[in-house]
């Protein structure tokens with residue numbers, strides 16, 4: 001099916017659908033007809049998590065992408081997640097419902113800058129967070145996610161010289177729990193960097209019995225206040241298994257959907273971000289990139305089998321090794 005030029009220019013198809021069309025039902029029908037599978041990250045909206053075949057953190061999504069028997073993978077997350085699917089399953093059609101769904105953290109590390117940094121630091125191995133472009137992964141020795149970073153870094157000899165990028169906060173946290181001194185790239189996520197330690201202290205006073213759940217992309221002072229630090233899946237698992245009834249949550253607000261879904265009797269309190277001087281007091285703790293996924297874009301993308309994500313073969317050849325290494329080690 002040819003896609004109208006206007007949508008190609010935009011990077012997604014948002015063709016209106018007739019009133020009364022049950023998009024979730026139509027999407028499931030298309031998945032059946034085309035042998036397609038929908039993978040969604042916990043930061044997508046609840047309606048997408050409901051329609052997905054599988055929801056998970058970055059690690060679980062990468063594992064699923066490597067294992068699925070489907071012909072088409074619709075990756076409802078952000079662009080680097082779709083790239084990882086394509087690298088692990090090159091023979092499949094991988095759809096990213098909106099090609100503009102980037103990641104500020106992945107953007108903070110350009111391949112040419114990392115290449116230069118490596119040249120300036122001979123003898124160092126590169127550990128890259130999964131939130132990176134395929135081109136950066138191709139320059140990497142091993143990929144990690146927030147769910148397995150400690151375990152994988154621990155596999156290197158204690159005296160191994162390591163560069164960790166691009167997330168400075170995650171790197172500092174992993175340095176602190178492994179007793180290493182990895183060289184850290186100075187990148188960050190625009191959502192996680194804004195969570196406020198002061199707000200956590202205030203919320204803790206109001207809810208003294210609550211446990212504080214923090215994603216390691218948050219800044220050091222926020223991580224220092226955490227009862228549990230971990231990936232979205234780790235935080236969710238803890239919320240389910242803990243006897244505590246109230247949780248203060250410092251990560252993107254999409255995770256609250258599955259937390260509330262799995263534990264309807266518990267209370268989850270999102271941490272507001274810092275309000276910077278001159279801002280309008282926006283209390284937004286959402287990843288605008290993750291929220292670019294909508295049911296209508298997914299429906300149109302499945303119908304047209306576009307927008308697809310491609311990775312140049314010479315980059316895929318080098319990027320697959322550190323991803324497979326991660327899957328073996330975790």
Ligand code: 13P
Pocket residue numbers: 056057058059131145146147189217230231232233
């Ligand atoms: P997780 O690996 O914890 O799901 O995190 C992905 C992400 O993008 C965090 O901002």
Ligand code: SF4
Pocket residue numbers: 078102103104105106131189190191192217252287288289290
């Ligand atoms: Fe990237 Fe941050 Fe969005 Fe995660 S929350 S996808 S790190 S911009």
